[in-house]
Amino acid sequence: MAAYFAVHWIAIMYRPKVPEQITSFQLAVLLLSLFVVVSLTVELIFKLPPEILQILIYVDTFICVIFFIDFVQQYRAASSKLEYMKWGWLDLISCIPLMEMNQFARLIRVFRLIRAIKSISMISHAINENKASTSLHFMVVTSLMMMVFGSIYILYLEKDMPGANIHTAGDAFWWTFVTITTVGYGDFFPVTLEGRIVAIVLITTGVGMFGSFTAVLASWIMDTSNERKMEVQILEEVHELKAEVRELKSILIKQTERNE
Structure with a gap:
């Protein structure tokens, strides 16, 4: 309970200024913050075997690298480094990867949660500013989430089954990737009924998502093109106004000279 109130208090106090313009990289980082919270929730709710935890550790390490790059960029861009670090240290700590699920990892989870709470308000701001760009990034992060949790679930269903060929995190990642992209090499395949249902869901979702991705990407390109034209x-x-001002100035000078 004390931890809950501590997180709630820090989340209220930790209200960084929302930038007027959120870059594509910053938006991706914000969405990844929410993804991390979802993955941590899965770890807390389900008792996952070591092979599946290894998938989450791989993904978590990759995301932490992205978080650290974002922290360095924000630190360098801050006008006052000391002022930024008053709350920036929270972002820095949340960059530490969870190599093992221990007491220290639980503490890191708290800082990840605070970062995610901060991200919600900034994401809502980004949605209002540019719906097409936000939708594009949201779909990319959603695809990543489907790959990760699809890999976790298929490995959970298949790894100990007789005749199964999906035994490691690498096998599960590869199978999920080729399934959701509808490539389907056939080198790995599910043998259980539940695994095949997962495959159907991933294939159906992949077809719909990539179709939507194409439409959103086209809309984003059109919006960018229109902005540049504007x-x-x-x-x-x-330039025309400047030319007219110069012309008016020249006329006024000539008129003044004539009057003199």
Whole structure:
């Protein structure tokens, strides 16, 4: 209970300024923060075997590298390094990968939760600013989540079954990737009924997601193109106004000289 109130208090106090413009990389980092919380929740709810925990550790290490890059970028961009580090140390600690599930890892989970709470308000701001770009990033992170949790579930179902050929985290990752992308090499395949149901879900979702991904990507490209056209048009109008001002200035000078 004390830990809950501590997290709640820090989350209230930790309200960093939302930037006017959120970059694509920052948006991806925010969404990955939510992904980390989901994966940690899975660890807490389910008793996972070592092979499956290894998948989460691999993914967690990769995400921590992304978090650290984001921390370095924000630290370098901060006008006051000392002011940034008043709360920036929370982001720095959340970059530490969970190599083992121990007491220290539980403490890191708390800081990950705080970072995710911060991300929610910034994501809502990003959605209002650019729906197409946010949708694109959301779909990418959702695909990553499906790959990770699909790998976990298929390994959980298949690894100890007779005749199964999916025994390791690498096997599960590879099978999930080729299934969700609808490539389907056939070198790995589920032998249980539950595993085949998972395959059907991944294939169906993959087809729909990649179709939606194409539509969102096209919309994002069109929005970007329209923004650039608008910028060019504004610049042209500014140049025209400058030319008119110079012309008016020249006329006024000539008129003044005549009056003298």
